[in-house]
Amino acid sequence: MIIFNKVKVTCTTIANLFVIAILCVASLNLPAVEALSGDWVLDEELSDEFNAVSKALNKAIKKARRKAESENQKFDTGSKPRERNRYDSQVRATEAQIKDSTAEKYWGGPEAQNLIFQTHTIKFYVGRKVVILYDNSQKRLLTINPSGRAYSYSGTEVTNDYVGRSLTYFDGDVLVIETTGTTGMEFIEKYRLEEDTGQLVQLLEIEDDRHDHTLTMTRYFDRKEK
Numbered sequence: 001m002i003i004f005n006k007v008k009v010t011c012t013t014i015a016n017l018f019v020i021a022i023l024c025v026a027s028l029n030l031p032a033v034e035a036l037s038g039d040w041v042l043d044e045e046l047s048d049e050f051n052a053v054s055k056a057l058n059k060a061i062k063k064a065r066r067k068a069e070s071e072n073q074k075f076d077t078g079s080k081p082r083e084r085n086r087y088d089s090q091v092r093a094t095e096a097q098i099k100d101s102t103a104e105k106y107w108g109g110p111e112a113q114n115l116i117f118q119t120h121t122i123k124f125y126v127g128r129k130v131v132i133l134y135d136n137s138q139k140r141l142l143t144i145n146p147s148g149r150a151y152s153y154s155g156t157e158v159t160n161d162y163v164g165r166s167l168t169y170f171d172g173d174v175l176v177i178e179t180t181g182t183t184g185m186e187f188i189e190k191y192r193l194e195e196d197t198g199q200l201v202q203l204l205e206i207e208d209d210r211h212d213h214t215l216t217m218t219r220y221f222d223r224k225e226k
Contacts, residue, residue, distance in 0.1 A: 040200045040221035042120045047219035054107040142168040
């Protein structure tokens with residue numbers, strides 16, 4: 001009788017674990033994961049270029065800063081031609097005081113992060129985990145959190161590697177990787193398939209260290225023909 005009870009408990013436990021496993025697999029949205037699998041090559045004509053986007057954002061940040069600083073500048077009407085535009089004079093005076101280096105931001109981060117932002121090839125391998133290979137040189141092994149954008153007490157859903165601390169999950173059909181880099185920079189990778197073209201779409205969001213500005217890029221990848 002005792003042996004029977006032990007067997008019964010064991011079978012019940014196995015059955016419960018099996019049900020949990022099925023629910024976890026279902027919640028991972030495996031069809032979406034499998035659709036991302038394969039080799040992808042950047043479509044440079046359609047994609048944002050990292051250096052161009054970061055340069056444009058830095059320019060916008062400087063312009064906004066100069067405008068804000070110029071509002072506090074005093075305009076000497078006695079020493080300047082009256083016909084000169086007051087705002088332009090203030091801006092020029094402010095530009096002389098602001099060094100570009102104080103407003104310039106480097107968005108790439110360490111080499112590992114910079115490669116992700118500028119990779120020309122991506123390979124997805126899907127199993128119990130997701131393996132991503134950037135430019136055939138940098139590999140990441142990520143655990144998908146079946147609970148989505150949520151953290152547990154144990155923190156086992158967070159991946160710690162040379163890039164940083166990452167939470168990986170699915171938001172519908174979009175694979176999301178939220179990473180806090182080794183220098184504290186926070187960036188998000190989002191991957192999905194374009195329904196009409198079948199291309200892999202990579203959306204990047206990079207926050208500066210003060211969380212005042214965010215650089216965004218959209219890049220498109222074609223499936224590499226075998």
